[in-house]
Amino acid sequence: MKYQVRKKAFLLLEDGTIFWGKIVGDSEGSSFGEVCFNTGMTGYQEIFTDPSYYGQLMVTTNAHIGNYGTYSDEVESEDIKIAGLICKNFSYNYSRPKSDLSLEEFLKQNNLLAISDVDTRALVSYIRDNGAMNGVISTELDNIDTLKKQLSEMPDMKGLELASKVSTKEPYFLGDENATYKVSALDIGIKKNILRNLTRRDCYVKVFPYNATYEEMTEWNPDGFFLSNGPGDPEPLESAISTAKKIIESGQPLFGICLGHQVIALANGVSTFKMHHGHRGINHPILNLETGKGEITSQNHGFAVDRDELEKNSELEITHVHLNDNTVAGLKMKNKPVFSVQYHPEASPGPHDADYLFDQFLENIKQHKSNS
Structure with a gap:
């Protein structure tokens, strides 16, 4: 220069x-x-x-x-x-x-x-x-x-709904239409590499706007549902929370990442809170409570799920915790094929320790299809 x-x-x-x-x-x-x-x-x-x-x-x-x-x-x-x-x-x-x-x-x-x-x-x-x-x-x-x-005069991030600013305006498809599995994804700020992870696992994905209803997302008869990452406070996302509730009630497989993780918690009556300064980086340490193994993860969030409320919910179980501050990094429902994580398993660039979560979602879909 x-x-x-x-x-x-x-x-x-x-x-x-x-x-x-x-x-x-x-x-x-x-x-x-x-x-x-x-x-x-x-x-x-x-x-x-x-x-x-x-x-x-x-x-x-x-x-x-x-x-x-x-x-x-x-x-x-x-x-x-x-x-x-x-x-x-x-x-x-x-x-x-x-x-x-x-x-x-x-x-x-x-x-x-x-x-x-x-x-x-x-x-x-x-x-x-x-x-x-x-x-x-x-x-x-x-x-x-x-x-x-x-x-x-600027509004605080707490209470700010931003998913509508970044979501697709119209539904669109991604992947091979002859793929084995069909996934409906709610775009509340979706990243392209999430979609790549789904399509490379033999999924044909239809991506819906942030305010899509459960009925709209089920019209094409998907095998599973995905709730994406995204910006802002999750609590104002009334439409997404309502859609998540109906997916959960249906008993169909559901996977959420980041903002989608928070929406699943809210759909189960567990609140969220604004963090002091959030987690953002590609080297955050996570403990998988189911395997006892540590994971290095990519993270980007300023809100988190209330751990005390989650532990009191008889339908939910904590699956992952953040080792720096013991915040909730993952959850699952005990009697439904529903799980979510606060971090980004699609990290690119970044650690690939959490790639298995996409495979876990596919296993839930396969099992649900075989039982249907």
């Missing part, structure tokens, strides 16, 4: 704290969102296009971002979903042979504001101590007071 003087920029948090940096490229303006951080050392392109991050300002803790460019096949949705990027060292040059764009060009195509040269170690420590909060990244150095006022 040809040397140029880069403009000063900053991150303003809702409590008034400011972290200074420099703008990436020649963008100008401001971008608002909840500030969160991801500890993954790779996979920034997948993070930026993950619908679960919709409307959030992403802090990347890895020191170098952009060093391997971007590749058109490595996206989790059709466009960038984060509201802005905050990083330490931004690489304008990249050295990966199969990349087709630099990260700078990729961000420019998607009109994303990004700032670098931020003390991300100090910023992440601040969030860990004080909790996730809203913020704004900006080049408007003379407009801080106005930005503070706008920031004070």
Whole structure:
């Protein structure tokens, strides 16, 4: 890249704290969102296009971002979903042979504001101590007071329904129509690699909008149901919770990931809560209580299922726990082919320790079909 003087920029948090940096490229303006951080050392392109991050300002803790460019096949949705990027060292040059764009060009195509040269170690420590909060990244150095006022009027993530912002508008099919199994998937922020994991296991998938009814999802006679990941608070998703209840009542196989996991808990009368600063990264340790084995997992969530309420529910059982804080990482129903996990077994890039969960879903489908 040809040397140029880069403009000063900053991150303003809702409590008034400011972290200074420099703008990436020649963008100008401001971008608002909840500030969160991801500890993954790779996979920034997948993070930026993950619908679960919709409307959030992403802090990347890895020191170098952009060093391997971007590749058109490595996206989790059709466009960038984060509201802005905050990083330490931004690489304008990249050295990966199969990349087709630099990260700078990729961000420019998607009109994303990004700032670098931020003390991300100090910023992440601040969030860990004080909790996730809203913020704004900006080049408007003379407009801080106005930005503070706008920031004070931003809604909190608690109570915010965002699935409708990222879900498909119309149903669509994916996979081989002659596949052995048919799966109805509720898109409340679905990632492409989830769908790839289902189609490579001989499933023909029909993906439905976030507000699809049980009746609509059963019309084509599926063998099983899937509830996807997604952004925002799960409690406002009344339609998805109602659909999940009816799937559960039907006795058909159901698998949920992340936001889908929380929806299944809510459908069983177990509440959720907003976490202090969430789990986001590709090295989170999980204990599988059924096997006694540890798993390294990819995670991205700011809400979790209430463990005390779950343990009191006679229909449910905890299957996985997060070893850092003992939060619920997986559950299953005792008398129904229904299970879910809080993390992302489809991780790409990331650990593949949890691949077996897709196979478990297929086993539930096979067993249900043989008993029907």
